[in-house]
Amino acid sequence: MTDNSQVxxxxxxxxxxxxxxxxxxxxxxxxxxxxxxxxxxVDIIEAGFPIASEGDFAAVSDIAxxxxxxVICGLSRAxxxxxxxxxxxxxxxxxxxxxxxxxxxxxxxxxxKLNQDEMVERIxxxxxxxxxxxxxxxxxxxxAIRTERxxxxxxxxxxxxxxxxxxxxxxxxxYTLPDESAEIxxxxxxxxxxxxxxxxxxxxxxDLGMATANSLAAVSAGARQIECTINGLGxxxxxxxxEEVVMALRVRxxxxxxxxxxxxxxxxxxxxxxxxxxxxxxxxxxxxxxxxAFLHESxxxxxxxxxNVETFEIMKPADIGITETNIAMGKHSGRAALRSKxxxxxxxxxxxxxxxVFVRFKALADRKKEVYDEDLIALMTDSAANT
Ligand code: KIV
Ligand code: ZN
Numbered sequence: 001m002t003d004n005s006q007v008x009x010x011x012x013x014x015x016x017x018x019x020x021x022x023x024x025x026x027x028x029x030x031x032x033x034x035x036x037x038x039x040x041x042v043d044i045i046e047a048g049f050p051i052a053s054e055g056d057f058a059a060v061s062d063i064a065x066x067x068x069x070x071v072i073c074g075l076s077r078a079x080x081x082x083x084x085x086x087x088x089x090x091x092x093x094x095x096x097x098x099x100x101x102x103x104x105x106x107x108x109x110x111x112x113k114l115n116q117d118e119m120v121e122r123i124x125x126x127x128x129x130x131x132x133x134x135x136x137x138x139x140x141x142x143x144a145i146r147t148e149r150x151x152x153x154x155x156x157x158x159x160x161x162x163x164x165x166x167x168x169x170x171x172x173x174x175y176t177l178p179d180e181s182a183e184i185x186x187x188x189x190x191x192x193x194x195x196x197x198x199x200x201x202x203x204x205x206x207d208l209g210m211a212t213a214n215s216l217a218a219v220s221a222g223a224r225q226i227e228c229t230i231n232g233l234g235x236x237x238x239x240x241x242x243e244e245v246v247m248a249l250r251v252r253x254x255x256x257x258x259x260x261x262x263x264x265x266x267x268x269x270x271x272x273x274x275x276x277x278x279x280x281x282x283x284x285x286x287x288x289x290x291x292x293a294f295l296h297e298s299x300x301x302x303x304x305x306x307x308n309v310e311t312f313e314i315m316k317p318a319d320i321g322i323t324e325t326n327i328a329m330g331k332h333s334g335r336a337a338l339r340s341k342x343x344x345x346x347x348x349x350x351x352x353x354x355x356x357v358f359v360r361f362k363a364l365a366d367r368k369k370e371v372y373d374e375d376l377i378a379l380m381t382d383s384a385a386n387t
Contacts, residue, residue: 174207299334
């Protein structure tokens with residue numbers, strides 16, 4: 001990658017996202033989501049974990065066969081069997097990637113029963129093996145954030161020497177904060193020989209609600225690949241949400257002069273489809289894609305956005321593909337919003353007529369949480385019958 005202002009988007013909805021308990025998707029659903037991600041401009045799609053099951057293998061293979069532009073990546077642990085199986089699945093892609101990882105922090109070394117030197121050896125052998133199969137190899141230091149800094153430098157250097165082209169620094173347990181997330185990337189870029197020849201990736205989990213902030217901090221420090229999922233789907237509190245990092249980079253280009261290739265107008269449709277197929281509802285006030293993210297109910301806000309949308313909106317609903325109205329009618333709504341909403345429904349009222357409908361609308365809004373278009377049409381029909 002020559003353009004240092006380009007940030008690659010690596011989507012792992014179909015791998016880390018699908019690992020959420022209960023989020024299992026069918027073969028066809030995975031193919032459909034992968035197609036939508038590809039169309040939206042995602043650079044790398046992590047399609048699954050081929051050794052995990054026959055179903056995962058088949059999904060990764062078929063996604064690889066159908067991909068148009070995206071790199072198709074599969075996950076594998078640090079052993080030859082996993083890596084070979086991963087290659088068998090991704091090799092059908094025009095642009096395949098093998099992703100191999102090992103837990104490098106003290107608790108993970110204890111589980112794998114490898115001491116520091118043995119783990120370094122394992123990393124060198126497995127990355128070399130992956131690189132002999134595929135030109136594009138990503139290596140991840142699982143739990144990098146809780147790995148001793150000197151040792152992290154050593155394992156990253158080893159993976160680079162063995163041929164890894166992307167080095168991923170995951171915050172596996174969502175433990176870091178923005179300053180630390182940036183400091184680690186900066187340190188690796190400064191201290192590790194060969195670091196400037198590879199792409200550093202950030203992969204954050206949201207256990208402390210910091211995933212988006214930590215990902216952006218890593219980019220400020222030099223990371224050029226963000227790993228994320230649609231709607232932030234993922235184990236526990238989830239992963240970095242694709243829609244949040246992409247829109248933050250777009251909206252705050254003044255502070256973060258980096259771009260992605262994402263066609264943001266496709267975000268809302270993908271969010272809805274991922275929610276439907278995973279069975280994970282999106283919380284109403286979720287940033288960017290929540291039902292309420294662009295809705296205004298209070299009279300002051302409604303009046304403001306009707307006069308000048310910038311008063312209460314930092315991005316346009318259309319930027320993420322929302323075509324519906326951004327005005328929610330309820331007991332906090334004012335006359336201006338009611339007039340505008342009725343006009344949208346085909347009723348152009350004189351002031352005295354509006355006043356009459358407004359009084360009845362307020363009475364209805366006091367009884368109902370939200371007043372829908374159908375309610376307003378019924379109000380107007382009643383008004384017509386009574387005059
Ligand atoms: O969170 C994590 O560490 C991961 C790795 C497998 C990359 O998902
Ligand atoms: Zn993860």
